Amino acid sequence: MSTAEHPAHAGTDGTRKFLVLLLGSIGVVYGDIGTSPLYAFREALRPFSHDGVSQEEVVGLVSLMVWTLTLIVTFKYVLFLLRADNDGEGGTLSLLALLMKKTGSYMPVLFFAGIIGAALFIGDAMITPALSVMSALEGLKLVTPALSDYVLPMATAVMIALFMVQSKGTAAVSNFFGPITVVWFLVMAWGGLIHIGDNLTILQALNPINALWFITHAGFVGLIVLGAVFLTVTGAEALYADLGHFGRKPIQTAWFVLVFPALALNYLGQGAFVLTHPEGADNPFYLMYPDWALLPVVILATLATIIASQAVITGAFSLARQAVHLGFLPRLQITFTSETNTGQIYVPAVNVLLFVGVIVLIFSFGDSESLATAYGISVTGAMVVTTLMSFQFLRSIWGWSALAAGAVLLPLLVLEAVFLGANLLKIHDGGWVPVMLALAIMLIMWTWTRGSHLLKEKTARHDIPLETFIRSIEKSKHPPVTVPGTAVFLTSVGDKVPAVLLHNIKHNHVLHEKNVILTVQTSEKPYVPENGRVTLTKLSDRFSKLELCFGFMDEPNVSKALGLCKKAGFKFEIMQTSFYLGRRTLIGDPNVGLPRWQDDLYIALSGLGIDPSTYFKLPANRVVEIGEQVTI
Known part of the structure; x- marks a missing residue:
């Protein structure tokens, strides 16, 4: 009897799948935010701990941390943004793709907002591994001061090993991520619980009035402290970015059942510990634990920070793939490291960038x-x-009025703007690093997008309508020599004659029996089903137009997609088919288009792009390339 005839079996399978996703989300989605207690409370205490901290300051600070987690992570991300999905996918660029489809009038604003968010995320993906792993290994100083000089070399060794294994894929390792991170959250909760009783006054931190008191009474030092307080929510963007991998319910359940309680208990415990042991303010997280547990906790923390680093690295790979499909970056080499999980990818160029x-x-x-x-x-x-x-999103997709959308989001925006202002005070003290990283990445994305647009405009001036060309060929008294087989010409504009087709006729004076004008489109949707991937239009006895559509999270495998064409009436033999690609050599011209330095940058970026035959998974022995020089 089938499973369908046993509802209990189907329910059991569904429960098992949910638990697997729940465990996976704890390891990947919450790996980053789960390492924040290592340094967030310590850094928040530092600005005013030199002359001792008062009970009101500690309670207010912990209250601010707990309520920052509540407002920003719980309300904004877990309850709201997880519902702002693009066919199940989340993240800044996924949201941008959805909005670009719906609101054409705000395209420039949305474009720059999207690339700013993407650029800042890449900067985050560089800083998170460095900060979290170093914070964990610095616990060795408490085990024995003799290890102090080895923290930097050990952190470097961990990073080298971590980035070297990226090309192998993380599918097997990820099976351990969830259980290790679950143990990590339980240990954090235990560390907090054993110290909350040291000073029950810390429970007053659950009252948001104490958070408001801290903000209003801390003065200028309070602004500096706010920058450190925001470290409690680092990794919250992963909630949204990894939505497509785990789904809304597992991510929400993990937050409310384990992650949020563990974080809140740990921060409350650190606060109570500092109230009782003010001398422990230099490193309250590790000092909370008994001496016998210190080394195991350091080892567990190091594992947790490696997992957190892996999470943001994988997120950066996914973001790069979305950026490529949306036209914000050149066609980078993307390797799929899992046959079953499309989220398991490796992008060599991004891996090198992050490692450096x-x-x-x-x-x-x-x-x-x-x-x-x-x-x-x-x-x-x-x-x-x-x-x-x-x-x-609220206005365009959910149809809310500007007043209603503003009423919901304005308090969050004000809160985040205050935190941003507090962090901007640190520009001179290292804060310029993520700003410069973001500006550099934004410049790269803007240059590639602008250069590609100008190049498209320039080549469009010489385009010939496809229908006009077909009629001229059919009526010509001296048509090109006909050769057997099928020729597939790749182009980005399906209703114009591909330049490679014109060059082929001009130089070789031949035309195949069957000619297919192939365009590959990227949808604003993450995934496109196979039954919606192929559109075939017969233009004449010798010419057909074929459109293949992939989602921005799909692998653009043209060879595999062509196998679907038989259902659409296009039958071909792969060994009698030639794929014609145009290869452009770009030459900069500072007198038109982009300035000279940006021309050079665009040409350099184009060199990073992989060969179209590799990107589109074309059969290598059936590809013909014809080159041309183009001035930009």
Whole structure:
């Protein structure tokens, strides 16, 4: 009897799948935010701990942390943004793709908002591994001061190993992520619970009035402290970015059942510990634990920070793939490392960029205390961008009025703007690092998008309508020589004659029996089903137009997609088919289009793009390339 005849079996399978997703979301989605207690409370205490901290200051600070988690993570991300999905996918660029489809009048604003958010996330992906791993390994100083000099080399070794294994794929390792992170959250909760009883006054932090008191009474020092407080929500963007991998319900359940309680208990415990042991303010997280547990906790923390680093690295890979499909970056090499999970990808260029950035950050700052000052800007900036884009989402997608959308989001925007302002005060003290990283990445994305647009405009001036060309060929008294087989000409504009087709006739004076004009489109949707992938239009006895549509999260495998064409009436033999590609050699012209330096940057970026035959998975022995020089 089938499973369908046993509802109990189907329910059991559904429950098992949910629990697997729940465990996976704890390991991947919450890996980053789960390492924040290592340094957030310590850094928030630092500005006013030199002359001792009062009970009101500690209670107010912990209250601010707990309520920041509640307002920003719980309400904004877990309850609201997880519902702002693009066919199940989340993240800044996914939201941008959805809004670009719906609101053409705000395209420039949305475009720059999207690339700012993406650029800040890449900066976050560089800083997170450096900061979190260094914070964990610095616990070794408490085990024995003799290990102090080895923290930097050990952090470097961990990073080298982490980035080297990326090309192998993380499918097997990820099976351990969830259980290890579950143990990590339970240990954090235990560490907090054993100290809350030290001073029950800390429970007053659950009253938001104490958070407001802290903000209004801390003065200028309070602004500096706010920058550190925001470290409690680092990694919240992963909630949204990883929506497509795990789904809304597992992510929400994990937050309310385990993650949020564990974080709140740990911060309450650290607060109570500092009230009882003011001398422990330098490193309250590790000092909370008994001596016998210190080394195991350091090892567990290091594992947790490696997992957190893996989460943001994988997120950066996914973001890069979305950026490529949306036309914000050249066609980078993307390798799929899992046959079943499309989210398991490896992007060599991004991996090298992140590795170099992380190593430079580790040696430039030297310790987690210095690096923490640079962290908040990228996180707060990305969150402000997401909130601004959410306003347009509420209006365009959910149909809310501007007043209603503003009433919901304005308090969050004000709160995040205050945090951003507080972090901007650290510009001179390392805060310029994420700003410069973001500006550099924005410049790259803008240059590629602008250059591609200008190049498209320039080539369009010489385009010939496809229908006009077909009629001229059919009526010609001296048509090109007909050769057997099928020729597939790739082009980005399906209703114009591909330049490679014109060059083929001009230089070889031949035309195949069957000619297919192929365009590959990227949908604003993450995934396109196979039954909606192929559109075939017969233009004449010799010419057909074929459109293949992939989602921006799909692998653009043209060879595999062509196998679907038989259902649409296009039958071909692969060994009698030639794929014609045009290869452009770009030459900069400072007198038109982009300035000289941007021309050079665009040409350099084009060199990073992989061969179209590789990107589209075309059969290597059936590809013909014809080159041309184009001045930009």
